[in-house]
Amino acid sequence: MPAAPHSEVLPVTAAINQLGHLAVGGCDTLDLAARFGTPLIVYDQEHLRSRCREALAAFPGGVSYATKAFTCRAMAALAHDEGLTLDVASAGEFLAARSAGVPADRLVVHGNNKSVAELQLALEQGVHRIAIDSADEFGRISALVQGGYPPPDAWLRINPGVATDTHPSIATGHSQSKFGVLAGAAATDQLIQRILSTGSVRLRGIHMHMGSQIRDLEVYETAVRRMLPYLRSWDLPELCVGGGLAVAYTELEPSPSVASFAGAIRRACQDTLPNLTLSCELGRWIAATAGITLYTIGTVKHTPGGTAIAAVDGGMADNMRVALYGANYQVLAPDRPRTHECPVTVVGKHCESGDILARDVLLPKHLVAGDILCSLVTGAYGYSMASSYNRLGRPAVVFAANGRATAVLRRETPADMMNLDVWPTLELADD
Numbered sequence: 001m002p003a004a005p006h007s008e009v010l011p012v013t014a015a016i017n018q019l020g021h022l023a024v025g026g027c028d029t030l031d032l033a034a035r036f037g038t039p040l041i042v043y044d045q046e047h048l049r050s051r052c053r054e055a056l057a058a059f060p061g062g063v064s065y066a067t068k069a070f071t072c073r074a075m076a077a078l079a080h081d082e083g084l085t086l087d088v089a090s091a092g093e094f095l096a097a098r099s100a101g102v103p104a105d106r107l108v109v110h111g112n113n114k115s116v117a118e119l120q121l122a123l124e125q126g127v128h129r130i131a132i133d134s135a136d137e138f139g140r141i142s143a144l145v146q147g148g149y150p151p152p153d154a155w156l157r158i159n160p161g162v163a164t165d166t167h168p169s170i171a172t173g174h175s176q177s178k179f180g181v182l183a184g185a186a187a188t189d190q191l192i193q194r195i196l197s198t199g200s201v202r203l204r205g206i207h208m209h210m211g212s213q214i215r216d217l218e219v220y221e222t223a224v225r226r227m228l229p230y231l232r233s234w235d236l237p238e239l240c241v242g243g244g245l246a247v248a249y250t251e252l253e254p255s256p257s258v259a260s261f262a263g264a265i266r267r268a269c270q271d272t273l274p275n276l277t278l279s280c281e282l283g284r285w286i287a288a289t290a291g292i293t294l295y296t297i298g299t300v301k302h303t304p305g306g307t308a309i310a311a312v313d314g315g316m317a318d319n320m321r322v323a324l325y326g327a328n329y330q331v332l333a334p335d336r337p338r339t340h341e342c343p344v345t346v347v348g349k350h351c352e353s354g355d356i357l358a359r360d361v362l363l364p365k366h367l368v369a370g371d372i373l374c375s376l377v378t379g380a381y382g383y384s385m386a387s388s389y390n391r392l393g394r395p396a397v398v399f400a401a402n403g404r405a406t407a408v409l410r411r412e413t414p415a416d417m418m419n420l421d422v423w424p425t426l427e428l429a430d431d
Helices: 029-036 045-058 073-081 091-099 116-125 135-146 186-198 218-233 258-269 321-325 414-418
Strands: 022-024 040-044 063-066 085-088 107-109 129-132 153-159 202-207 238-240 277-282 291-302 308-312 342-347 356-363 372-376 396-401 404-409
Touching (some): 022 029, 029 372, 029 404, 045 073, 045 396, 063 073, 073 091, 073 404, 085 091, 091 107, 091 116, 107 116, 116 135, 135 186, 153 186, 153 218, 186 202, 202 218, 218 238, 321 356, 356 372
Parallel strands (some): 063 085, 129 153, 238 277, 308 342
16 A cells, blocks of 8 residues: 555554555554544554554663553553553552553552552552652651551652753743752752661662653753762662653654664763663653544534634544644545645534634545544544543544454443432432
């Protein structure tokens, strides 16, 4: 099959089939829409696996899949099968991974405000690492260990205090961040001394994280150099550099390779601590381009200014990034993927003017109700940030590989949402 247009922002197996339709994982996307309904998120399973392998080749010291980007039992099992640990930031993410068969000692526990219950779960089951985020959290861990729980292996999350050129909502390494303890602060040295002296945890190294959608690799080098004095002074053998490596959402956006990311980290370490064990955490970089979302057009309108508006059956509830960050997406018509004739703004069906999925994307001229549209690079922070706003329910998700599609998350129905409603059990006051 010939290559599909927009190949830089499509899954690796994307192609134009004999009918002229977009295919992913050997599956005709129009057939998938007809079979599973829309909105439908389709993941290219080979893309997910190839990204896991590429990341592990660049960071042989270890790669964690950041489940916040997208998770379900099938995704957790795939990442584990490819040799990755899994980064979890709540009891929900923890239990999803465990129910997929991922051993507890392949989990890294994150979060800036871990509850006692979440820490108990991690200590009871023996996780790979806990990233300690604060002095308060260390106090909770110490109390649990003194109460009989086993001491965990841990990293201390140190905030490097380095600004990045990314959206403020996804920057985490600056000095005002809610995450970690600040590099250079006396309180950070005091906390490390306290950790090492109490024996409540086995401190293995330092964790840092700069944010998301970072293209300038020099900021990683700067941040790593701020971590090296801690590693050297306290004789710590491990550094996890987090993730945040940018992906391209449109063909105009640059995206560094994971190999160049690893190279920048090694350059920063090689003169001081050449034998340091380096690991990273990648979520968006693994999942984003692997996923596409299929929608059905319900209404086409033309404004007095000549703008075409196509309203689809999903929207901001399954992709919040446009409303939150002003993110840009490319959209195509999978039955005519090479046709780019006129600008169309694609909107959702939610009761918000900001419910926009893409502005002025080039699509075929004669779109009508019932046509299918495909939004690209929706595999990360789409489903995981989805809501049931207007009680529409979350979309279904399928994995496609070798001409077969497997449902991994069913569509959320009104009945599912009503199951949460306990109103009938309440007594109503008399009028």
